[in-house]
Amino acid sequence: MKWESAMSVADAFDAVAGSYDEARRRLVPCFDAFYGTAVQVAAPPLRAALAAGRAPEVLDLGAGTGLLSLLLAEAVPGVRLTLVDAAPAMLARAADQLNARSMPHRTVRASLADPLPAGRYDAVVSALAIHHLDDADKRALYRRASAALVPGGVFVNAEQVAGPTPALDRRYDEVWTARITELGSPPEEIAPARERMRHDRPTTVAEQCQWLAEAGLVDVDCYFKEWRFAVFGGRAAESTR
Numbered sequence: 358m359k360w361e362s363a364m365s366v367a368d369a370f371d372a373v374a375g376s377y378d379e380a381r382r383r384l385v386p387c388f389d390a391f392y393g394t395a396v397q398v399a400a401p402p403l404r405a406a407l408a409a410g411r412a413p414e415v416l417d418l419g420a421g422t423g424l425l426s427l428l429l430a431e432a433v434p435g436v437r438l439t440l441v442d443a444a445p446a447m448l449a450r451a452a453d454q455l456n457a458r459s460m461p462h463r464t465v466r467a468s469l470a471d472p473l474p475a476g477r478y479d480a481v482v483s484a485l486a487i488h489h490l491d492d493a494d495k496r497a498l499y500r501r502a503s504a505a506l507v508p509g510g511v512f513v514n515a516e517q518v519a520g521p522t523p524a525l526d527r528r529y530d531e532v533w534t535a536r537i538t539e540l541g542s543p544p545e546e547i548a549p550a551r552e553r554m555r556h557d558r559p560t561t562v563a564e565q566c567q568w569l570a571e572a573g574l575v576d577v578d579c580y581f582k583e584w585r586f587a588v589f590g591g592r593a594a595e596s597t598r
Contacts, residue, residue, distance in 0.1 A: 384550055386536035387583040394581035394588040395515040396432050399480040402510050403433040406479050412437045416478040419469055419486020423451025430460045438462035439474050470494050477507045484515040488559045496568045503572040506593035512574060513590040519559040529585040562587050
């Protein structure tokens with residue numbers, strides 16, 4: 358994914374930075390289960406780090422306004438957060454929210470096709486971001502994320518995915534449109550959301566789980582799925598020392 362393409366995605370999201378969190382509860386109909394599952398999967402190694410006497414490190418890829426980071430920091434107080442995103446207005450909103458809650462963090466403006474911030478992490482997480490990459494860049498990012506984990510650390514991707522067949526993919530979209538309309542999303546919210554979706558390159562859960570296993574993760578699984586919204590990931594093998 359070229360930097361220019363990353364910037365076009367960033368521009369699209371910067372334009373809605375102020376209203377993004379409020380709209381997400383309508384545009385992600387399974388919001389609570391979707392984000393709640395991601396937190397449940399990421400939390401155990403973070404709590405293990407605290408029990409071992411060190412601050413858990415979390416890397417949030419395509420962090421946007423920091424919603425997933427905030428939920429993790431609330432669930433496991435004491436985590437240190439590194440938020441990566443190409444959209445400066447989204448990162449600025451994330452920093453404001455984290456500062457207001459005195460949550461330790463750093464923000465890094467970068468494309469997900471760039472090298473990851475240096476360090477080793479107890480959890481590498483992402484929500485609704487990696488589907489903007491093409492498949493080759495997804496696979497490369499999964500390899501980098503796997504390499505950035507401490508032994509026993511987890512990678513969790515809460516993601517928008519493609520249907521395994523064209524018919525199912527169309528059905529995913531029909532269900533999504535009906536559900537967000539039921540939840541009160543007005544046409545003036547749906548139209549920009551569909552415009553942002555022009556940047557999407559979703560891939561099936563099965564393919565992405567295979568890529569995670571190829572990247573060296575173990576216990577790879579899809580932990581939650583409701584139509585086009587899925588939470589999947591895996592963990593780095595424990596040290597054999």
